[in-house]
Amino acid sequence: MIRVNENFLKLQASYLFSDIAKRISAYQKANPNKSIIKLGIGDVTEPLPQACRDAFHSAIDEMGTHEGFHGYGPEQGYSFLREAIADNDFQARGANISADEIFVSDGAKCDSGNFQEIFAEGIKIAVADPVYPVYVDTNVMAGRSGGSLDGRYQGFVYLESTPENGYVPAIPSEPVDLIYLCFPNNPTGATATKEQLSAWVEYAKESGALILYDAAYVAFVRDSLLPQSIYEVQGAKDVAIEFRSFSKNAGFTGTRCAYTVVPKEITAAGANGEQHSIHALWNRRHCTKFNGVSYPVQKAAEAVYSEAGEHQVKALTDFYLENAKIVKAAIEELGYSCVGGDNSPYIWINARRPSWEFFDHLLNETGVVCTPGAGFGLCGEGHIRISAFNSRENVENAMERIRLALAK
16 A cells, blocks of 8 residues: 655644735735735746846747757756856855856755755754744655644754844754754845854864755845855855855746755765765765756856846846835834845844734735744744835835834
8 A cells, every 4th residue: 555754744734825815815805995015925026137038038049940959958057057156156255166066956945955855864953943944844754853842843953033143043052963044044134244154164063064054045135244155154165055046136936047056075974984975965866856957047047147147136136125125114113123124135023913913914904915924933923024025116105004004
């Protein structure tokens, strides 16, 4: 008889977005003539940069000729894109990352969820709280947790991100093996300094742990003192994997292209204590389960690093950051504390009341949709997340509605 993987049955149903949808539907039925502005989603809204569109069209035209046709490409990505990534995202900032340490994929979500597959079932996992759910759920699926108790999975180490620590979690007081970090953070928008990342790298080196570092939102960092990559920290190549994406900087959420950096220095022990190359293991997994990103998409991604592409991508991220600035100014003017919004497209607001209560108040009084922080973990309770991904008109309209409602 065929049987299921019982670890999947441990997964707690995520009611966050289904509950949001139900409440929006109820509001629309009760208020058919009122418009809704959605500032809860993390999807981009602006068109692809012109340089990317031009490269995309050109590559498709190539594919229409015998000379320019491309079938299966290299699973790791075409060299033209891997070299552009290494040169511009890392070597230009003093990080010694080579093109053959870069693996192109169809999404940072996929890579950050899949990377745990190459490690033993019994390793100890550390995740922040609040947290991007993919880190947690994929490890539950892999059998690394017990059941859920009071909103947390038994067996995981939760690193609390609270107003008291500026939403940057402290190093754990107990041994862990695999650490998930995300900066600029989703959902909080908090950033980490080079000194803070250095402490994590030092901990990982001393304890034999590995850091999975999600830098999907790094294009929004404008503070020159903040690191753009964990590899700007000395020694990070020995203990850290970095995930990046073209989704938020160049609007590739519907186009799908990302990459993961796996330094050749990193090793992990087998059952007999022998050290094995993580780079080699990930390459084996990647080649077995992935057939590569399409040639036109990779040519469009390469265009991000052209002179025109760099200007257009900066203009795009500047646009969303200006939206975030408008949101943050309005929220602070109303007397609420928040983080994010300056080096991140997310604004994490201390609502001073239960998350869903504040969500309902905003929806019913203003027609504005946010995301309740409780959906991201226990430490998210009492907070909401507002996203800057929307039109300027909608953001300004939403903030005016919120001002009028909360100033009463």
